[in-house]
Amino acid sequence: MILKPLPVFERWLSLWVALSMLVGFGLGKIAPERVAGLRDLEIAAGSQINFPIAILIWLMIIPMMMKVDFSSIRNVGRAPGGLLITLFVNWLVKPFSMALLGWFFFRIAFASWISPADASQYIAGCIILAAAPCTAMVFVWSSLTDGDPAYTLLQVSLNDLIMLFAFAPIVHYLVGGASNLEVPMRVLTYSVICFIVIPVVAGMLLKRVLNPERLSSLGIIALLLTLVLIFAFQANNISGKLFHVVLIAVPILLQVYFNSSIAYSLMRYFRIDYSIAAPGALIGASNFFELAVATAIALFGPESGAALATVVGVLIEVPVMLSVCAFCNRTRYWFPSSPGLVNPVQ
Numbered sequence: 624m625i626l627k628p629l630p631v632f633e634r635w636l637s638l639w640v641a642l643s644m645l646v647g648f649g650l651g652k653i654a655p656e657r658v659a660g661l662r663d664l665e666i667a668a669g670s671q672i673n674f675p676i677a678i679l680i681w682l683m684i685i686p687m688m689m690k691v692d693f694s695s696i697r698n699v700g701r702a703p704g705g706l707l708i709t710l711f712v713n714w715l716v717k718p719f720s721m722a723l724l725g726w727f728f729f730r731i732a733f734a735s736w737i738s739p740a741d742a743s744q745y746i747a748g749c750i751i752l753a754a755a756p757c758t759a760m761v762f763v764w765s766s767l768t769d770g771d772p773a774y775t776l777l778q779v780s781l782n783d784l785i786m787l788f789a790f791a792p793i794v795h796y797l798v799g800g801a802s803n804l805e806v807p808m809r810v811l812t813y814s815v816i817c818f819i820v821i822p823v824v825a826g827m828l829l830k831r832v833l834n835p836e837r838l839s840s841l842g843i844i845a846l847l848l849t850l851v852l853i854f855a856f857q858a859n860n861i862s863g864k865l866f867h868v869v870l871i872a873v874p875i876l877l878q879v880y881f882n883s884s885i886a887y888s889l890m891r892y893f894r895i896d897y898s899i900a901a902p903g904a905l906i907g908a909s910n911f912f913e914l915a916v917a918t919a920i921a922l923f924g925p926e927s928g929a930a931l932a933t934v935v936g937v938l939i940e941v942p943v944m945l946s947v948c949a950f951c952n953r954t955r956y957w958f959p960s961s962p963g964l965v966n967p968v969q
Contacts, residue, residue, distance in 0.1 A: 639847060640847070640850060640941045643847040643848075643850040643851050643854070644850055644851075644854045644937075644938065645854075646851050646854075647850060647851035647852060647853060647854030647855040647856075647858070648854045648855070648858050648861060648862075649858075650851065650855040650858070651854065651855035651856065651857070651858020651859065652858050652859075652862070655858075655859075658855045658856065658858070661673075661675050661852065661855075661856075662856050662925045666817065672813055672814065672817055672917065672920075672921045673856075673917070673920055673921075673925065675852055676849065676852055676853070676916075676917055676920065677817055677818070677917070679845045679848050679849040679852065680818055680822075680845070680849060680913045680914075680917060681821065681822055681825070682841055682842065682844075682845035683842045683845035683846045683849060683913060684818070684822040684826075684842075684913065685822050685825045685826050685829065685838075685842075686826075686838035686841060686842040687762060687826070687842060688783075688822045688823050688825065688826025688827070689826040689827075689829055689830040689833070689838070704893050704895050704899075705774065705890060705895045705896075705899035705900065705903045706774075706777065706778065706781070706903075708886055708889045708890055708893070708895070708903060708907075709778055709886060709903040709906050709907050710781065710785075711889075712882050712885055712886045712889075712907035713756040713782065713785075713906065713907055714756075714785060714789060714793075716882060716885060716907075717753050717754075717756070717878070717882050717907065718750060718753045718754040718793050718797055719797070720753075720878060720881060720882065721749050721750055721752070721753030721754075721874070721875075721878045722746070722749075722750050722753075722797045722800075722801045724749070724874040724877055724878055725745065725746040725749040725750060725801065725874050726746060726801050727874075728870070728873060728874045729741075729742035729745050729746050729870075729874075730742055730746075733870050736866065736867075736870065737867065737870065740928075741867065741928050742802075743802040743803060743804050743928075744802070744804070744923065744927055744928025744929045744931075744932070745867075745871055745928050745929070745931070745932045746798070746801050746802040747798045747801075747802045747804050747806075747919070747922075747923065747928075747929040747932070748871075748915075748919050748927075748928065748929035748930065748931065748932025748933045748935075748936075749871070749874060749875060749878075749932050749936075750794065750797045750798050750801060750802070751794055751798065751915045751918050751919050751922075751929065751932075751933060752875065752910050752912065752915040752932065752933050752936040753878060753910065754789075754790055754793045754794050754797070754915075755786070755790060755910055755911035755912070755914045755915045755918075756782050756786070756906065756907075756909075756910065756911060757782075757905075757906060757909035757910055757911050760909060760940075760944075761775060761778075761779060761902065761905060761906050761909060762775060762779070764902065764905040764906075764909060764944055764947075764948055765901070765902035765905060765906075767945075767948045767952075768901035768902065768905065768948050768951045768952055768955075769897075769898065769901070769952075769955075770898055770899070770901050770902030770905070771896075771898035771899055771902065774898070774899045774902060774903075775902045775906070778902070778903070778906050779906075782906070783819065783823055786815070786819055786911075786914075787815065787819060787820065787823075790811075790815060790819070790914075791808065791811040791812060791814075791815050794806060794811055794918070795808055795811060804923075804929075806922060807922070810921050810922050811918070811922070813921065814914070814917060814918040814921050814922075817917075818913070818914045818917050818918070819914065846913075849913060850937065853916055853934055853937065854934065856920070856925040856926070856930070857925070857926070857930065857931055857934045859926065860926055860928075860930075860931045860934075861931070861934070864931065867928075867931070868931070868935055868938070871931070871932050871935040872935050872938070872939055875932075875935060875936050875939060876939060876943065879908045879909070879939075879943050879944075879947070880908070880943075880947075882907045882908045883904045883905065883907060883908035883947050884904075885907070886903050886904040886906075886907035886908070887900060887901075887903075887904035887951070890903055890904065890958070891957055891958060894958070894959060895958065896958060896959055897955045897957075897958035897959070900951075900958050901948075901951040901952075901955070904947065904951060905944065905947060905948065905951070908944070908947055909940065909944050910936055910940065912933065912936050912937045912940055915933040915936065916930065916933045916934060916937065918933075919932070919933045
């Protein structure tokens, strides 16, 4: 099978992301006072939610949320197998496996190189990252593997609904248990309202009057600017703890490949169609890193180890997910294929 050529943006996605990271890092080192001024801006007094990050995340997520159709949930029964597998991996495997991996590596395997205080922060950041399943970028990953767009939309819609209720308690109890850090439910609730509820509601309202495809470039620009700010805020952490960045990447990489392998293997075992199996594996592996970074900053501060851990997740997200996409494309012959099991998106 000849694969369709990638659009220009997706083809050079790693380059744009890498350039944004470098620009942000450079700004953080060259203009630390101005970056500090931006870092101190809160969306409301005492909220601990950074105002520029919040605005950019809204601009990035809302065009994606305009594609979400919660009425598609009525089609759950038409293709339950793939959906159940990805929900199982997303919510019953992923956050708990990350908590276990984080605890093992930072408390035991890397204990000689990392202080207990840093270990607690890194565990917290990794758990926050894993507890936020991908919503926005998964549309890109799915398109790169010829995934069923209706299935992807259905899965994103369900994940958004589940996150409304599950994200805060999972982060609260897992982070508190594995890292022994205090996790205020008030700040978590603010994060859920700010980065999930508001974009979902705005997307539902705006899609009635605007075409989401016309705003796709806005979402891309906002994504890159978000990365610039994130890496500007973390410039000193990254430059001062390069070895820690490498260590943090280890459990995150293992977690991504572990969860995508579980999802993909279960899809193959139950003979799920490729157009559902591929995006299912990708959804089970990737992260809603914008929410994770914003939540870590709100909980522990922009220069915290937890925020650094989520930033490392951003650093490796694109190349790692592109490698998973490539693997899925090479192994599509493992699966049966059909036009799709869920009604096409209108």
